[in-house]
Amino acid sequence: xxxxxxxxxxxxxxxxxxxxxxxxxxxxxxxxxxxxxxxxxxxxxxxxxxxxxxxxxxxxxxxxxxxxxxxxxxxxxxxxxxxxxxxxxxxxxxxxxxxxxxxxxxxxxxxxxxxxxxxxxxxxxxxxxxxxxxxxxxxxxxxxxxxxxxxxxxxxxxxxxxxxxxxxxxxxxxxxxxxxxxxxxxxxxxxxxxxxxxxxxxxxxxxxxxxxxxxxxxxxxxxxxxxxxxxxxxxxxxxxxxxxxxxxxxxxxxxxxxxxxxxxxxxxxxxxxxxxxxxxxxxxxxxxxxxxxxxxxxxxxxxxxxxxxxxxxxxxxxxxxxxxxxxxxxxxxxxxxxxxxxxxxxxxxxxxxxxxxxxxxxxxxxxxxxxxxxxxxxxxxxxxxxxxxxxxxxxxxxxxxxxxxxxxxxxxxxxxxxxxxxxxxxxxxxxxxxxxxxxxxxxxxxxxxxxxxxxxxxxxxxxxxxxx
Numbered sequence: 042x043x044x045x046x047x048x049x050x051x052x053x054x055x056x057x058x059x060x061x062x063x064x065x066x067x068x069x070x071x072x073x074x075x076x077x078x079x080x081x082x083x084x085x086x087x088x089x090x091x092x093x094x095x096x097x098x099x100x101x102x103x104x105x106x107x108x109x110x111x112x113x114x115x116x117x118x119x120x121x122x123x124x125x126x127x128x129x130x131x132x133x134x135x136x137x138x139x140x141x142x143x144x145x146x147x148x149x150x151x152x153x154x155x156x157x158x159x160x161x162x163x164x165x166x167x168x169x170x171x172x173x174x175x176x177x178x179x180x181x182x183x184x185x186x187x188x189x190x191x192x193x194x195x196x197x198x199x200x201x202x203x204x205x206x207x208x209x210x211x212x213x214x215x216x217x218x219x220x221x222x223x224x225x226x227x228x229x230x231x232x233x234x235x236x237x238x239x240x241x242x243x244x245x246x247x248x249x250x251x252x253x254x255x256x257x258x259x260x261x262x263x264x265x266x267x268x269x270x271x272x273x274x275x276x277x278x279x280x281x282x283x284x285x286x287x288x289x290x291x292x293x294x295x296x297x298x299x300x301x302x303x304x305x306x307x308x309x310x311x312x313x314x315x316x317x318x319x320x321x322x323x324x325x326x327x328x329x330x331x332x333x334x335x336x337x338x339x340x341x342x343x344x345x346x347x348x349x350x351x352x353x354x355x356x357x358x359x360x361x362x363x364x365x366x367x368x369x370x371x372x373x374x375x376x377x378x379x380x381x382x383x384x385x386x387x388x389x390x391x392x393x394x395x396x397x398x399x400x401x402x403x404x405x406x407x408x409x410x411x412x413x414x415x416x417x418x419x420x421x422x423x424x425x426x427x428x429x430x431x432x433x434x435x436x437x438x439x440x441x442x443x444x445x446x447x448x449x450x451x452x453x454x455x456x457x458x459x460x461x462x463x464x465x466x467x468x469x470x471x472x473x474x475x476x477x478x479x480x481x482x483x484x485x486x487x488x489x490x491x492x493x494x495x496x497x498x499x500x501x502x503x504x505x506x507x508x509x
Contacts, residue, residue, distance in 0.1 A: 042231040045277045046328060050082070050095065057082050059093075065168060066094055066156040066327075067167060072330035080104065082326075089156040096329040099233045100337050100370075102417075108233040109257070118366055121257065121348035129248035130256030131433030135263045137407050138276025141195050145319040146221050146268060151197040153317055153476060156279065160332045161298030163309075167193040168297055169200070170338065171330040172227030172282060173239045173251075176212045176272060179219065184273070185209055186239040188330070188341065191227070191293050193313060198284075201294035201311040204465075205402070207242065207445055213286060213312060222285035224270035225314060230279025230328040233341075234258050243346040243399050251275065269317040278328050283318040298333045299436035300342070301373045307447040339370035346374075346401050357392040367416045374403040375448060378416040381409055385476040393437065404443040407467045413487060425471040429485060435470040442466045450507060 042048065046439045050057065054233045064070060064415035065087045074096045099105045104213050109120055119192045128371045151416060155413065169191040177473060178432070179182045187207040216223035255262040264273040267283045274281045275497040295308025327361040332338050355363045377396055382438035383389045396407040408430075408479040415421040430436065444451045444462045451464035474481040492498060 042178050043263060043277050044234065044260060046095075046230045046232055046279060046345050047328060048096070049108060049207075049232050050080075050326075053098070053104065054078055056080050056103075057292050057489055059084060063087050066092075066329075067158050068331065070094060070096070071333075071467070073327065073332055074336055075334040079381055080158040084398060086156050086465055091433060092156050092325055092327055094327045094329050096331055096337060098337055099237070099344075099484045100335070101340075103238075104233075104342065106327060108237070115365070117344070117506060118351050120348045121344065122351040124257040124434065125345075125348050126352055128256060129245070130259070131261045131262050132252050132255065132273070133261045134273065138265045139322050140276060140278045140281050141265065141320050142323045143321050143325075145269060145419070147317065150316050152282070152319075153197050154165055154195055154301040155282075155319070157193060157329075158329060159453070163304045164297050165192055165293075165295055168332075169193070169229075169282075170332050171236075172207060172229050172237060173205075173231060173275075175251075175272060176209050176223060176228045178212050179215050179221075179223075181246070183245065183247065184251070185212060185245075188236070188239055190297055190299075190332075192297070194292065198316045199292065200314045200316065202314055203246075203294055203307055203311055205299075205327055217287070217288040220288050222287050224267075224272045225284060226267055226270065226272050226274050226280040228280075229282070230326055230418060231275055231277075232258070233276070234420060235262070236328075236330075236341055237344050240342045243349060243383045248454050268320060273472060280321040281320065281413045282316055283320075284314050284315055284316040285314050300332060300338050301310050301447055301449060302333050304447050306447045307309050310431040320378070335370040339374060342403070342478075343368035343370065343374055344402065349401075350377065350396060350399055354381075354392050354395055357395050358385070361388055361392055363392070364412055365416055368404070369417075371417070375405050375445070377404045377407045378422055379407060379409050380412060380414065380416045381413050381472065383472055384477055385475050386478075388475060389470045389472050390437065390468070393470065397439060397442075397466045397468055398411060402443060403448075404465045405442075405444055405448065405451075405465070406469070410473050411472050414471075423473075426469060429471045431479065437464045437468045439468075440464075 059082050061084045063085045077097045086092050105117045106114050117158050125179045174187050174189045175486040189204050192203040235254040239250045263276040264402040290313040291310040294311035296304045298304045330337050361499050362382040365380045410425045414425045444464050451462040454461040
């Protein structure tokens with residue numbers, strides 16, 4: 042059986058909070074999703090009969106572990122890194138699929154018929170933030186996937202969208218040069234691993250991110266032809282939106298509350314998607330990804346980033362003992378924490394430089410800590426920074442670096458672009474001395490409270506650790 046959104050929901054059924062009260066999906070689900078610590082399923086959507094809406098599926102490591110078929114939360118990053126190192130899987134064409142059960146073509150393809158919410162106060166309108174965007178390079182024929190923000194307008198078929206200067210954007214520029222419309226589709230409601238890998242930012246000359254995800258899952262992804270454009274899309278998606286992007290058409294896009302939790306940073310004239318068809322299942326589930334506060338939006342981007350950097354950083358100096366990598370959602374993807382056991386002097390500094398010059402534009406601060414620091418605990422990390430860092434020795438700052446276009450505190454270059462910001466990056470070495478200097482390292486070992494390791498108090502430990 043293929044991995045689908047529905048198979049994943051069945052797998053985590055005991056964790057889902059099912060809400061049967063009537064909810065306005067446009068104006069109310071944003072806050073409910075932002076506040077939830079549980080996977081959500083809304084069954085009664087005002088104005089959208091027979092639709093359901095789901096969100097908060099992989100916000101935490103438990104959900105991510107479930108998506109990858111793992112039992113232990115701390116295996117997520119190393120496992121995904123290993124699977125990604127094995128390379129991409131395959132896709133295969135099929136004649137039909139569940140996503141073709143309902144077809145809305147031409148005038149019937151009204152984007153407003155989908156339960157697309159308003160994410161935040163101040164947004165320019167309803168925004169699709171959960172569609173896996175599919176384009177194809179007109180020269181190589183290789184597809185690319187990402188997840189873009191798409192603004193609904195008064196026109197039922199017109200939707201301006203914003204994209205960073207990455208692979209989809211490169212495809213678009215090629216169509217602009219050819220003066221031809223670019224075919225584009227949005228796949229909504231896939232197994233989370235397909236969503237995760239759609240946010241991977243590496244080079245892929247002979248495969249796309251959907252095939253990369255298929256490799257992680259150990260399957261071939263089934264694809265079907267679109268109804269109105271020359272493009273292939275996942276057969277088991279919940280919803281497909283098809284259309285084209287005119288090479289010169291522009292509309293004002295934004296503001297929009299982004300993963301930074303700010304409502305500004307890239308608003309301006311933007312390319313325009315024109316919808317020509319919508320297909321979906323008979324009983325569709327709308328997969329929502331609330332952009333704010335800290336929801337699925339952040340880990341969908343950070344998880345493939347963590348795995349990519351895990352492999353990259355372990356290669357520093359030939360073999361650096363990187364134990365785990367975490368890009369915390371509460372830092373809006375701009376901070377990376379690396380747990381490492383360094384053997385030699387200088388090894389951590391080299392690793393920090395590798396992290397700051399990696400394939401993603403997000404990371405501007407990297408903190409290295411030892412194995413005795415819980416990288417998922419901000420208090421523990423700040424303790425290490427406070428007690429194991431001399432700013433004069435252990436902090437390196439690089440200037441004139443390209444940073445993420447939505448990092449609003451970084452100055453923009455010129456007024457014509459919303460994709461170029463130049464600023465600084467910082468590496469912080471909060472580790473102990475390396476292992477080869479054992480005596481110096483021992484001095485910075487934390488003391489343990491008396492009684493630690495005593496099995497006789499194990500039950501009492503469970504009692505005192507209970508939340509108040």
